[in-house]
Amino acid sequence: MAPYTNIPLSPAELSYLHTSLSSTPAIRPDGRRPTDFRTLTAESDILPSANGSARICFADGTEAVVGVKAEIEKSSKSIVRHVAHGEDGQEHSDESKGHGEDAWLQISVDVPGLRDDDALPVFLAAMVSEALLADGELKNRLYINSRFHWRLYVDVLLLSPPLSYPLPLLSLTIHLALLNTRLPALVSQGDEDPLFNDDWAAATPLYPHHNNKNPPITLLVMAVGGNAFYDPSREELAVADAVLAISVTRLQSSSSLQIVSIRTVDPPSRLTASGVPKDLIAGNASANAMEARVRREKDEGMAVWRPPRGGLKRALIAQITKNVLSDGVVNDILDALVKVNG
Amino acid sequence: MEYVSPEGLRLDGRRPMEMRQIRGEIGAVAKADGSAVFEMGNTKVIAAVYGPREVQNRSQQISDQALVRCEYSMANFSTGDRMRRPKGDRRSTEISLVIRQTMEACIMTHLMPRSQIDIFVQVLQADGGTRSACINAATLALADAGIPMRDLVTSCSAGYLNSTPLLDLNYVEDSAGGPDVTVGILAKMDKVTLLQMDAKLPMDIFENVMQLATEGCKAVAQCIQEVLLENSKKLEYQRGP
């Protein structure tokens, strides 16, 4: 997983935070409930030269701008062969004409201060595209005919250096941008060279309103002790026992949620340094070196902050996934984003 | 192709001496020490300034002044065609260097020894005059960050098409192949810090075009002064006695 270092918190602060978050009821540093999201501002259609665009600013100051551009591309011969073999069991949708290819969607993430081949942009792009391609919905919409298809470029620009793990920010912004992406209306028919309506007002949305499925969004959920928290801030992530990235999509017809993918994210808390109890500090007359080493190995003095070791309990994962589907948080976010789109 | 109609109107309806609409806004990026958005017509640029802060690379530390670094990048979606721009390509590097030298000339670096000032400029929409918009945005962002400067640097471009000097070229006029003069001035001191031109121009016409661009710069300086004054007033009365 992409290394996420630079958590400037002292062992004392980490210990205090961890205790606050694992108590019942949990106390988050800004007093939110575990299911509360911080406010965010979202605008759509901010780039007139792009097929679709969005900008979202989170409350902690991180911002992302996404521009979606589509270009016509000639399909390779393999598509023709696939169509001839008939369709496989894809989701029943009126527009499914055949098979999309994963390569038709290209996502690039631009983080200021980092190179293009640094770990963080590459991982973020991979995780986001994995969620979008998982249910096959998006790539099927890019099919025009057996000879041509749309190539969709989703360019994500992070306007501020990443504070907390920016995955949910990127995912929400891409979701909003895709919701208002429009493709020119197809005028030609069948397999002839594609011809489009010049009138932009006649352009069809990539995800029409009557459509069954919308693009998925990815949320970060973190667990401390037995409590699960949505929208963790940077300080909270630093003490997480476990962090999950869950991608969810909503079926329009039934308003039910489906989990598209789950991924564990290495919690940055593993990279923190542990606190040292006073009597184990070298040079202090009361401890001798051998004894100190033995005690450190045995993890004694548990009151001091220790980076978490080990993995997640399966019951905790089950509980988190159940909560995500039934909590109503995801529905609220999706509804809010749809409203932004007007 | 006709860039100036016989009635004297350009392709977008402007007169030859007319600038596009300019707009500056402070505080676009929340976590930066200073930030600004600057728009010249359809060209939109965001600048973020971090610093002065501790030098990250100890070997680059200068003992008696601040180190100024600048990074320019164009978003992939900024132009009409989507183009993949690798970060280190020649054009970005050249423009980063130009912006850095221009800003370094006006920042009073000797007041902040052993520190580092980072300027990040990103082009969100490109429609000609990106270089100028970047410099103007950087000036706004530096003033917002409270970094002492000798003067405000403003920049504007001008060209010569169809035997007419034109102020503030947009993308279509820029790609016409005519000369494109970019001027950056220190507004109050009335000194030139940046002068770039491509293509050829006779000397007397060059003087006219440069004069026109300088006028444009002064108009931008006016706008920037107003934005800064407004912002400072607001901060002060909010803070209270």
Add this chain to the structure above:
Amino acid sequence: MRDLRLSLNQTQKVRLEAALEELQELSSSAASAIVTVAETIPVNHEDGVLKGHGTTELNGEVVATLCGVVERVNKLVYVRALRARYKPEVGDIIVGRVVEIAPKRWRIEINFSQDAILMLSAMNLPDGIQRRRTAVDELNMRSIFGENDVVSAEVRGLQHDGSLQLQARSQKYGKLERGQLITVSPYLVKRRKQHFHHLEQYGIDLVLGCNGFIWVGEHVEAQENAMTEDQESETEENKKPNKKSMTLEEQERTYTPFQTRQNICRIANAVRVLSALGFCLTVEVIIDTAEASASLNIDIKDMLGAEFYVLTAEREVQRRKSIKKGG
């Protein structure tokens, strides 16, 4: 509204605009001269004016190099910048975070153009004895402050190369634990006589660092003058060790009570709202805001919401009006 991105509905927007306008009217009578970069500052040249920070000379005129407020003190004219990095003065109390441990010193980040330096000799040793620092002390620097620790200290002076020296000799300075650190813009924190505040009704320590770092944490008893009790240090150890002599880690065994944690969150949110509004941060205003939220039964999380934001603005208008009438 740089820090909190809030969506206000129509009525809230109108109320906020009205409150800000009233604030503007209240302060315009104070007639502070705002200048921007490269603007001329009107001075009386016969008086022999001294050009201070933020000014420079151009063609015989005094010109500003910063955007800010012109301050005149006798013959000195300078420009006080608004949003800028911390500008240190000797004797300032600051809160910072240790970024590096270097030979015989700690480097502390304090929102200044460089990292500040706290020399080992400017810090009390854990055993409280006044003595020369030995090589063993140098190796045990981590036992005093480790990386990423939050410390409070005082500005000792500026070196000629621009670096800042700190000292933390008194008992009230040192490591801060069990709480939250909040960063605001330095211009919002005024220099006062007292920067360490003990809020008794909440059981909280509030440290307003002049550099814009504000610490809200559980109250810790300051140890009385260990420096003068060198001879009695033995008897002190025999007594039940009070909180300051234990290190933070051991104190965690005595967990901060639930109510105190909630109070810490409330005060922290009050600070966040005030700094988002751009109002000056003083203890009175912070306590006032926290009490208002408690009395109006506003949930701690709602303190960062739109309604409380507008309410706080309106309260501030009232407060300033009453100060003006009374003062």
